[in-house]
Amino acid sequence: MENSNSPAGPFGMKDKLGYMFGDFGNDFTFILSSSFMLKFYTDIMGISAGVVGLLMMAARFVDAVTDVTMGQIVDRSRPTKDGKFKPWIKRMCGPVAITSFLIYQSGFANMAYGFKVFWMVITYILWGSIFYTSINIPYGSMASAISADPKDRAELSTWRTIGATLAGLVIGVGTPMAAYEVVDGNTVLSGPRMTIIAGVFSLGAIVCYLLCFHLVRERVVVEANNRKLEVGNLLKSLVMNRSLLGIIAAAILLLLGMLGMQGMSGYVYPNYYGSAPAQSASALVGNVVMLVICAPLASKLSAKFGKKExxxxxxxxxxGVYLVCLVVNPQNPYVYVGFYSLAYVGLGFFNTVIWAMITDVIDDAEVRNGVREDGTIYSVYSFARKLGQALSSGLIGAVLSMIGYTPDTAFDPVVTKGIFNLSCIIPAMGLGAVALALFFLYPLNKKRVEENVAILERRRRKA
Incomplete structure (x- = not known):
C-alpha cells in the first residue's frame, strides 16, 4: 500500500528526473553494445560476424536463468531505509560500468583468435547476463513503488524514454563523429578511440545511476514475497498470462526492428554511403523526433485512444516507411536519413508507452492472481528484451555473413548493395510484426486497462 505519511513527500519532478537518469545510465552501456559491439569485433578484433551474433544469442540462454533469478531475489528482498529497489542501483552501478568498458579493449586486437573470442564471451556475459541484469531488474520494477497512481507511472514511462533518447543522442551522434577515421579513402572504425569512448561512457553511467539513486523516492511499501517458491506453479502462471506473452512477443519484435535500424546504421552509412556524418545526423534527427514529437504526445494520445491502439x-x-525506402533506394545519404526519421516516429510512440504497458501487465496479473510480483514479471519481460537484442544482433551477423561481408569485402559494390537492402528489410519486417502481435496476442486494450485500475483501487480501499 502507499504510505501517504512518508517523509519522501509527494511525487514530483525530482522523481521523474531521477528515473530518467536511471535509463540514461542503462543506455550508456546498452546502446553502445547494440550499436557498436558487432562492428567493433568484426572490424577491429577480426572476429566473424556470425560468431559475434552467435554469442549474443547464446548469452540469452544464460539470461533465462539470471533474469528470473534476479526477479525472485528482488521480490523476496525486504525494504530498507532507502526502499526495496533503489539499493541495488547503488550496489551494482560500478560492476556494470567496468565490465562494459572491458568489452572494448582494442589492445587485444593482435592476440590469438581463440583468446579474443574467449575475452568477448567472458566480458559480454559478465556485463549483460550478470551485472546489467542485477541493476536493470530492480530499476524497472521500481516504477510501481515510486507511485501507485497510473498517471504518475505513465509519466515515469515518458521520462524513462526521454532518458533513453538523451543517451541515444550522446552515443548515436557523438560516437560516429569520434570513433571513425578515414584510411585510404575509406571510413573505418578506430579501435583505440572506441576503447576511450567506452571508458568515458562507463563513467557517465555511474554518475547517472547515482543521480537516480539520490533523486528517486519509493513511496509504495512493497513487502517481501514470503510465499514458498514453486517453480511449476510459477511457470504455469507465466505461461498462462496472455497479456505478458503478448507484450513479450511485441517487445522481441520491437527490438528486432529498432536495433536492426541502429545496428545496420554502423554499416549502411560508412559502407554504402561512405558518410559517418550522416550516421550522426540520423541519430540526432531520430532522437529529436523522440523528444519533440513522441515524448510530448504519447501520453495524450494513449490516454485518448489507448496504449495498445x-x-x-x-x-x-x-x-510502411521502410518499404517505401527500399523501393525508392535513395542515393543521397540524407534522404535515407529522412526515411529513417519518419520510421522512428512510428516505433517511437510504442517505445515511449511500453514501460507503462508492462505496469498494466503487472496490474492485470495482480487482478487475476491476487499477488503483486513486480520483479518476477519485469524480469521475464527484461529477458524478452534481451532476447530481442540478441536475435537482432544474431540476425544482422548472420545475414552480413550471407552477403559475404568481411573486413576485406566491406566496400565491394555487391556487398554494400546488400547492406542497403538489409537496412530496410529488417526493420520493416520487425515493425510490421509488432503491429500484428499487438493486434492478435495482446489483450489489454484501453477498456480492459481502465477496468483493472478500478478493481485494484477498490481492493486497496478495503485493505
Whole structure:
C-alpha cells in the first residue's frame, strides 16, 4: 500500500528526473553494445560476424536463468531505509560500468583468435547476463513503488524514454563523429578511440545511476514475497498470462526492428554511403523526433485512444516507411536519413508507452492472481528484451555473413548493395510484426486497462 505519511513527500519532478537518469545510465552501456559491439569485433578484433551474433544469442540462454533469478531475489528482498529497489542501483552501478568498458579493449586486437573470442564471451556475459541484469531488474520494477497512481507511472514511462533518447543522442551522434577515421579513402572504425569512448561512457553511467539513486523516492511499501517458491506453479502462471506473452512477443519484435535500424546504421552509412556524418545526423534527427514529437504526445494520445491502439498504428506506419525506402533506394545519404526519421516516429510512440504497458501487465496479473510480483514479471519481460537484442544482433551477423561481408569485402559494390537492402528489410519486417502481435496476442486494450485500475483501487480501499 502507499504510505501517504512518508517523509519522501509527494511525487514530483525530482522523481521523474531521477528515473530518467536511471535509463540514461542503462543506455550508456546498452546502446553502445547494440550499436557498436558487432562492428567493433568484426572490424577491429577480426572476429566473424556470425560468431559475434552467435554469442549474443547464446548469452540469452544464460539470461533465462539470471533474469528470473534476479526477479525472485528482488521480490523476496525486504525494504530498507532507502526502499526495496533503489539499493541495488547503488550496489551494482560500478560492476556494470567496468565490465562494459572491458568489452572494448582494442589492445587485444593482435592476440590469438581463440583468446579474443574467449575475452568477448567472458566480458559480454559478465556485463549483460550478470551485472546489467542485477541493476536493470530492480530499476524497472521500481516504477510501481515510486507511485501507485497510473498517471504518475505513465509519466515515469515518458521520462524513462526521454532518458533513453538523451543517451541515444550522446552515443548515436557523438560516437560516429569520434570513433571513425578515414584510411585510404575509406571510413573505418578506430579501435583505440572506441576503447576511450567506452571508458568515458562507463563513467557517465555511474554518475547517472547515482543521480537516480539520490533523486528517486519509493513511496509504495512493497513487502517481501514470503510465499514458498514453486517453480511449476510459477511457470504455469507465466505461461498462462496472455497479456505478458503478448507484450513479450511485441517487445522481441520491437527490438528486432529498432536495433536492426541502429545496428545496420554502423554499416549502411560508412559502407554504402561512405558518410559517418550522416550516421550522426540520423541519430540526432531520430532522437529529436523522440523528444519533440513522441515524448510530448504519447501520453495524450494513449490516454485518448489507448496504449495498445496507438502502438499498433504507429508501428504499422514505421514498417510502411521502410518499404517505401527500399523501393525508392535513395542515393543521397540524407534522404535515407529522412526515411529513417519518419520510421522512428512510428516505433517511437510504442517505445515511449511500453514501460507503462508492462505496469498494466503487472496490474492485470495482480487482478487475476491476487499477488503483486513486480520483479518476477519485469524480469521475464527484461529477458524478452534481451532476447530481442540478441536475435537482432544474431540476425544482422548472420545475414552480413550471407552477403559475404568481411573486413576485406566491406566496400565491394555487391556487398554494400546488400547492406542497403538489409537496412530496410529488417526493420520493416520487425515493425510490421509488432503491429500484428499487438493486434492478435495482446489483450489489454484501453477498456480492459481502465477496468483493472478500478478493481485494484477498490481492493486497496478495503485493505
Amino acid at each position: 496507438l502502438s499498433m498504428v504507429s508501428c504499422a506506419f514505421g514498417a
